Amino acid sequence: MTENQSLQRRLLIYTDLDGTLLDHDSYDTSATAALRQNLKALGVPVVWNTSKTAAELEALRVALDHTDPYIVENGAALYFPDESTQQPKQTFGPGHDHIMNCLEGVKGRFRFKGFHDMTTAEVAAATGLAEPDAALAKQRQFSEPLTWQDSPAAMSDFLAAMADCGLTVLRGGRFVHILGNFNKATPMRWLNDYYANRWNAIVETIALGDSQNDIAMLQAADRAYLIRSPAHVPPQINGQANIRIAKGYGPNGWAEAISSEVHTLVANDESPDETLTTSTQG
Numbered sequence: 001m002t003e004n005q006s007l008q009r010r011l012l013i014y015t016d017l018d019g020t021l022l023d024h025d026s027y028d029t030s031a032t033a034a035l036r037q038n039l040k041a042l043g044v045p046v047v048w049n050t051s052k053t054a055a056e057l058e059a060l061r062v063a064l065d066h067t068d069p070y071i072v073e074n075g076a077a078l079y080f081p082d083e084s085t086q087q088p089k090q091t092f093g094p095g096h097d098h099i100m101n102c103l104e105g106v107k108g109r110f111r112f113k114g115f116h117d118m119t120t121a122e123v124a125a126a127t128g129l130a131e132p133d134a135a136l137a138k139q140r141q142f143s144e145p146l147t148w149q150d151s152p153a154a155m156s157d158f159l160a161a162m163a164d165c166g167l168t169v170l171r172g173g174r175f176v177h178i179l180g181n182f183n184k185a186t187p188m189r190w191l192n193d194y195y196a197n198r199w200n201a202i203v204e205t206i207a208l209g210d211s212q213n214d215i216a217m218l219q220a221a222d223r224a225y226l227i228r229s230p231a232h233v234p235p236q237i238n239g240q241a242n243i244r245i246a247k248g249y250g251p252n253g254w255a256e257a258i259s260s261e262v263h264t265l266v267a268n269d270e271s272p273d274e275t276l277t278t279s280t281q282g
Helices: 031-042 054-063 096-106 120-127 131-137 150-162 185-199 212-220 250-270
Strands: 009-015 046-051 070-072 077-080 112-114 144-148 168-171 175-177 202-209 222-227 243-249
Touching: 009 185, 009 250, 031 046, 031 250, 046 150, 046 185, 054 070, 054 131, 070 185, 077 185, 096 144, 096 150, 096 175, 112 250, 120 131, 150 168, 168 212, 168 243, 185 202, 185 212, 202 250, 222 250
Parallel strands: 009 046, 009 202, 046 070, 202 222, 222 243
Antiparallel strands: 070 077, 112 144, 144 175, 168 175
């Protein structure tokens, strides 16, 4: 028996928020409540992997009793729950000042409007958030969402201009996001290694998302679920046998996908012959 064959397997879930765990329009997530509690009882970490800021997540994490690590601004930074939201555990790209300097340099060539240039009321109108929450969404540290107001042809030139600045352009469910050369899969690799070492186990991953900016996360997981959105068709992902499309939309699709995983998890946990374990003890 090899060393890997003797190690237990441990489950780690990564999930997008808007349009996946949270409803695209209402941000409601009641359909997932029971499953989230089941996963907590089973000791399975549910890592939020979102375009939202750390400031936005503070109240939401309290409201949803989220106590696992979380990834913000499309993979820019990883936070641990027992540490200050002002100090990420790990960062993966440049800061907001560098991004704004690059955008300022191309404003005369392209038509767009970023959160930095929007009032809180404008961000609230664009996102559907209440104004206090929109103010938190404006507190970017590592990325800049913007509304694209130019032509598709101009976007090609914009991509090249951002690449010259060492930046990447990601299309999300609502906005175009400007960030460093990372994506939602980048911190996954770091966190997978962290848990593998902490648990002394083989980490098995599941990812759930709905948008173009989730593709890298879905592709990096062992099993993944593309959640349907009422706002856009599922992004095209070719040649990925590990990715399934959920039947339901938003939180209902999330619940559908995870319920089957929990059923398998409990069945395995009850069998002394299975190697999949859900204990979280260090």
